[in-house]
Amino acid sequence: MLTLTNLDISYGRIRAVRRVSMHVDAGEIVALIGANGAGKTTLLSAISGLLRPEAGQVVFDGRDVTRFAPDKIVRLGLSHVPERRLVFKPLSVADNLLLGSYTRHGKTPRSVLDQDLDSVYAMFPVLRERARQPAGTLSGGEQQMLAIGRALMAGPKMLLLDEPGMGLAPTVCRDIFKRVLQLREERGLTVLLVEQNAKSALAVADRGYVLETGRVILQGQSAELLANRDVQRAYLGRDKSREE
Amino acid sequence: MIWEPKYETMERDQLRQLQLERLQSTLTRVARNVPYYRKAFAEAGIDPDDFRSISDLARIPFTTKAVLRDAYPYGFFAVPLREVVRLHASSGTTGKATVVGYTAGDMKKWASLVARVLVAGGVTREDVVQIAFHFGLFTGGFGFQQGAEALGAALVPASSGNTRRQIAIMQDFKTSVLVCTPGYALHLARVMEEMGVNANALNLRHGLFGAESWSEAARAQIEDRLKLTATDNYGVSEVMGPGVAGECLERNGLHISEDHFLVEVVDPATGEPVAEGEEGELVITTLSKEAFPLIRFRTGDRTRLLPGACPCGRTLARMARVSGRVDDMLILRGVNVFPGQIESILLEIEGTTPQWRVVLESEGGLDRATVELEVDENFVFDRMADQQRFLDTVKKRLTSGLGVGFEVRMTEHGSLNQEEGGKSRRVLDRRGA
Numbered sequence: 224m225l226t227l228t229n230l231d232i233s234y235g236r237i238r239a240v241r242r243v244s245m246h247v248d249a250g251e252i253v254a255l256i257g258a259n260g261a262g263k264t265t266l267l268s269a270i271s272g273l274l275r276p277e278a279g280q281v282v283f284d285g286r287d288v289t290r291f292a293p294d295k296i297v298r299l300g301l302s303h304v305p306e307r308r309l310v311f312k313p314l315s316v317a318d319n320l321l322l323g324s325y326t327r328h329g330k331t332p333r334s335v336l337d338q339d340l341d342s343v344y345a346m347f348p349v350l351r352e353r354a355r356q357p358a359g360t361l362s363g364g365e366q367q368m369l370a371i372g373r374a375l376m377a378g379p380k381m382l383l384l385d386e387p388g389m390g391l392a393p394t395v396c397r398d399i400f401k402r403v404l405q406l407r408e409e410r411g412l413t414v415l416l417v418e419q420n421a422k423s424a425l426a427v428a429d430r431g432y433v434l435e436t437g438r439v440i441l442q443g444q445s446a447e448l449l450a451n452r453d454v455q456r457a458y459l460g461r462d463k464s465r466e467e
Numbered sequence: 468m469i470w471e472p473k474y475e476t477m478e479r480d481q482l483r484q485l486q487l488e489r490l491q492s493t494l495t496r497v498a499r500n501v502p503y504y505r506k507a508f509a510e511a512g513i514d515p516d517d518f519r520s521i522s523d524l525a526r527i528p529f530t531t532k533a534v535l536r537d538a539y540p541y542g543f544f545a546v547p548l549r550e551v552v553r554l555h556a557s558s559g560t561t562g563k564a565t566v567v568g569y570t571a572g573d574m575k576k577w578a579s580l581v582a583r584v585l586v587a588g589g590v591t592r593e594d595v596v597q598i599a600f601h602f603g604l605f606t607g608g609f610g611f612q613q614g615a616e617a618l619g620a621a622l623v624p625a626s627s628g629n630t631r632r633q634i635a636i637m638q639d640f641k642t643s644v645l646v647c648t649p650g651y652a653l654h655l656a657r658v659m660e661e662m663g664v665n666a667n668a669l670n671l672r673h674g675l676f677g678a679e680s681w682s683e684a685a686r687a688q689i690e691d692r693l694k695l696t697a698t699d700n701y702g703v704s705e706v707m708g709p710g711v712a713g714e715c716l717e718r719n720g721l722h723i724s725e726d727h728f729l730v731e732v733v734d735p736a737t738g739e740p741v742a743e744g745e746e747g748e749l750v751i752t753t754l755s756k757e758a759f760p761l762i763r764f765r766t767g768d769r770t771r772l773l774p775g776a777c778p779c780g781r782t783l784a785r786m787a788r789v790s791g792r793v794d795d796m797l798i799l800r801g802v803n804v805f806p807g808q809i810e811s812i813l814l815e816i817e818g819t820t821p822q823w824r825v826v827l828e829s830e831g832g833l834d835r836a837t838v839e840l841e842v843d844e845n846f847v848f849d850r851m852a853d854q855q856r857f858l859d860t861v862k863k864r865l866t867s868g869l870g871v872g873f874e875v876r877m878t879e880h881g882s883l884n885q886e887e888g889g890k891s892r893r894v895l896d897r898r899g900a
Binding site for chain 2: 226228229241242244245246320418438439440441442447451452453
């Protein structure tokens with residue numbers, strides 16, 4: 224579904240991502256883990272067209288989208304749920320969701336959009352309850368649901384999720400990750416998930432990549448990574464041999 | 468059946484992508500964690516960040532057995548020893564072994580790679596698998612044990628030797644799969660015939676044979692005499708052990724687990740890649756190993772890659788059975804022995820001279836190795852018993868030092884250095900005769 228080959232991304236003269244190659248198969252949930260500043264968000268921004276990579280290739284659904292504008296990439300079926308949700312706070316929940324379908328306006332019958340809105344409300348009933356409230360009045364967890372719902376309104380095949388658990392209480396965080404699994408089961412969505420919280424991410428992901436100073440240093444099935452002592456030490460905050 | 472269809476039947480372009488991803492992160496890790504590679508890359512002016520395609524690999528220097536030996540015991544480990552859960556060792560060229568470590572993650576992958584080979588050879592979880600490989604530092608026994616357990620078959624760690632007991636186990640435990648060297652399979656057949664055991668009355672269905680080279684004629688004999696389907700499999704102890712490649716029931720070459728091992732075939736003299744499909748030395752780069760990754764390791768084994776798709780459905784490339792060695796390494800009953808190792812053991816013993824050779828013969832399919840040596844003229848045995856004790860000492864030292872049994876015989880002075888050019892020939896291989 225998504226293949227990255229040898230991506231280099233720089234901010235000015237600072238290279239944030241170095242020759243990263245990754246892939247996500249259709250229907251897979253893949254986690255990208257790494258410390259703060261490892262280049263995770265940079266990588267997602269380059270995939271969704273918000274940043275232009277210096278070198279390398281992004282192929283989505285069989286098409287080279289490396290130089291595509293962000294809206295074109297959304298139209299092809301790749302939606303990005305940004306870090307810190309970035310909902311439009313003064314706007315109502317319903318308007319936020321409607322804006323999510325922006326790229327489909329005039330091309331998709333209103334009835335289809337209404338159906339999609341209904342299915343988002345079915346998945347996140349709390350959003351229907353608060354449809355008229357300004358998004359800024361929602362709790363962190365609710366704003367995250369809104370951000371995901373807004374991305375779903377573009378009718379994507381694949382979601383890029385950037386730190387969906389950031390700043391949320393553990394139980395809320397678990398609920399959000401459960402929703403990620405639900406998205407795949409019910410909609411067959413493919414997901415690339417970026418997380419600092421490696422444990423929660425690997426608990427829902429099939430596979431993972433570990434990014435360190437802009438490079439992939441490890442990759443594998445989630446269970447393999449969870450068992451890897453480097454990952455445990457660096458990203459799970461534990462070192463078994465020192466736990467006595 | 469196919470054990471990991473996702474990988475074993477992967478589209479070639481997907482496999483290429485997976486190999487590239489794994490190669491890039493392996494290079495990043497070895498450049499950070501293995502001093503030898505950090506230095507070698509720096510000397511060759513190679514930045515691991517520059518690797519953008521698999522063909523870039525050709526710029527990296529080879530890793531040889533000699534380099535591994537110099538790093539004895541742990542110099543090539545890419546993780547701290549506390550993360551290693553298993554150590555095996557393989558013989559080196561002059562006595563010193565190469566120590567190979569495995570993390571818990573490596574062990575899991577190893578098990579499933581061996582399970583692939585077992586399944587390709589027709590083994591299922593219903594089978595009783597008798598492993599007649601030695602269980603020890605040698606990777607054969609433990610390697611297959613893990614694979615059989617991952618598959619869920621019933622494992623019988625019979626280990627090597629004691630042939631009559633092996634046959635009794637086969638009869639009583641209703642062994643359906645035999646795992647050993649092809650030479651030992653022929654030996655088993657012969658002993659069974661001597662004992663009057665009818666192979667048709669056994670439960671054997673499949674045999675997986677490896678660790679030494681064999682021929683199609685040997686395969687036909689084994690299949691006929693033991694009443695089983697015989698497949699070849701290939702491993703390299705420095706690289707992992709068994710599980711690198713194995714034949715499926717089509718028996719037309721060994722499928723290489725290319726998602727974990729990147730293979731090249733090079734001209735042993737120049738190191739340049741041979742033309743497609745031509746024979747040369749197999750070079751392996753590990754793509755997923757954590758504790759002991761190797762970049763462009765020269766196996767010393769001669770083979771070629773086979774063209775065309777396999778009817779079994781696996782898309783993994785196939786290699787021809789190994790046709791021999793590019794160096795002077797001998798394979799005796801599955802154990803690797805270099806003439807240099809024999810010499811260094813002999814020279815430690817008082818009374819020996821540099822005049823010696825080893826004669827290899829085949830006895831009912833089993834290798835027999837006899838070391839013939841000249842004794843120092845000044846070293847006089849007063850009694851026959853002393854001479855016998857001397858020979859026993861040599862025999863014991865060779866056997867314990869090399870992990871395989873030798874016969875020892877004294878020869879007349881001057882009988883061994885008559886070769887042309889004065890260079891004595893160390894090995895007389897009569898096994899093919």
